[in-house]
Amino acid sequence: MNGNGPRGNGTPIRVALLGCGTVGGEVVRLLNEQADELAARIGAPVELAGVAVRRPHKHPELPEGLLTTDAAALIGRTDVDVVVEVIGGIEPARTLLLEALKSGKSVVTANKMLLAEDGATLAEAADASGADLYYEASVAGAIPLLRPLRESLAGDRITRVAGIVNGTTNFILSAMTASGAGYADALEEATRLGYAEADPSADVDGYDAASKAAILASLAFHTRVTAADVHCEGIRGVTAADIAAAAALDCTIKLLAICERVPGGPQGDPESVSARVYPAIIPRSHPLAAVDGAFNAVFVEAEAAGQLMFYGQGAGGAPTASAVLGDLVAVARNLVVGGRGPRESSYASLPVRPMGAVSTRYHVSLEVADRAGVLASIAGEFARKGVSIAAVRQTGGGQIPLNGESEDEARLVVVTHGAPDAALAATVEALSGLDAVRGVDSVLRVEDLGRSVSALGVPG
Structure with a gap:
């Protein structure tokens, strides 16, 4: 069934589910509990044709006849109309979904990693066969974000998409802010409560957010952006001292995914796209500063619509399954009426x-x-690299050994005006070589996200 012609009245939509873990189990539950309502919304009943899992004995809640370990055979069945994939990872998901799309079966997936690495190949396969490819659940869980970008704002020009798209890191940074705890203690608490995986690398190193940024940038700017195109930094280096320094400026630190349309330059530079993920200082006056715990929030800025905010639960079995079911309803409706999605x-x-x-x-x-003279030498390095200083604060003090004697030390906090990242990196390298500089403790970016950062002494 390729979706190009309408279905007969009442003909069931048959679904193959790949994976039945936390999200897949919730998809099955919602399909069963809401069967009548879904049929009324779609115009036809939805039935599970089969569920592909690695260990069938781990799923006694499902009828034995639905379970299979042969995912390829399941999607190859002629009675399957839609394939729902929630197994994650690159392979075998890519091969399975490509086979489904090439055979004309529509696909609903929550696989952000695959979409960020090779979404173009999936899209081309969908186009060639006339099948649908939906993936709302791949970014920000239950929050309806991708469909507004792809459909509701299709008549507008989006200029920026920025926000918090990883609940684990937001929980950790929120805990550090609330308690003054260090990164390691906050991560331990997040793991104990189930917000962090046993191996949290994908989250805390920023890779999960980078995959989502690639998907957001691709949709927002009508440009193919992959995870490899996204600059990525995680939160392992954020310290309690950084959190305290931000608080002293009436700011906080959040891991942000920022996707921007960059206008062309006066020297003939072409219009371009920027996609990046890193921990950033933001003013407490910005709504994102109040997003705590495992919640997500994303701002979308468009020329006509202005600034829009999307907020809610960004992960978890039930919230993600909600987004999967929303896509499944859209795909099934298209099958019933013979239409196609975007x-x-x-x-x-x-x-x-x-x-x-x-x-x-x-x-x-x-x-x-x-x-004497230390501040002048530091300011000179900033100036030589073309980085303008907006404000300088001195804190702390103590004694450090110097050639067998003691010398007073101080902590300087320098806040700059806007400057290219390469210029700042060169400045930091030069500062590290100065005799008077004992160490560059931290470098954090400051994002005003369109609002004043007067707390930092920098005009908005």
Whole structure:
């Protein structure tokens, strides 16, 4: 069934489910509990044709006749109309979904990693066969975000998508802010409560958010952006001292995914796309600062619509299953009436701007010798690299050994105006070589996200 012609009245929509873990189990539950309502909304009943799992004995809640370990055979069945994939990862998911799409079966997936790495191949297969490809659940769980980007704002020009798209890191940073705990203690608490996996690398190193940023940028800017195009930094290096320094400025630290349409430059530089993930200082006055725990929130800015905020549960079995079911309803309706969902839109094909050319503000914390001329030498390095200083604060103090004697030390916090990332990196390297600089403790980006950062002494 390729979806090009309408279904007969009352003919069931048959679904093959790949994976039955936390999300898949919730999909099955919702399909069963809401069967009558779903049939009324769609115009036809939805039935499970089969569920592919690795260990059938782990699923006594499902009828034995539905379970199979042969996912390829399941999607190859002629009575299957839609394939729902919630197994994750690249393979075998890619091979299975490509086979489904090539045979004309529509696909609903929550697989952000696969979409961020090779979504274009899936989209091309869907286009070639006339099948649908839906993936709302791949970003921000239950929050309806991708469909508004792809459909509701299709008549507008989106300029920026930015926000918190990883619940684990937001929980950790929120815990550090609330209690003053260090990163390791906050991660331990997140693991104990089930917010962090046994191996949290994908979350805390920013890879999960980077995959989502690639999907968001692709949709928002009609350009194919992959995870490899996204600059990615995690939160392992964020310390309790960084959190305290941000609080002293009436700010907080969040791991942000930022996707921007960058206008062309006066020297003939082409319009481009920037996609990046990193921990950033943001003012407490911004709504994102109040997003705590495992929640997600994303701001979308468009030329006509202005600024829109999407907020809610960004992960979890039931919230993610809600998004999967929403896509399944859309796909099933298309099958019933003989329609097709939106196709991939990559006509703009904008270049991805390298991180070194992206301009942001910076918060640089240094341990320095407290003696005459130090500030001038530090300011000189910033100036030589073309980075303008907006504000300088001195905190702390103590004694450090120097050639067998003691010398006073101080902590300097330098906040800059906007500067290219490459210029800031060169500045930090130069500062590290100064005799008076004992160490560059931290470098954090400052994002105002369109609002004033007067708390930092920097005009908005």
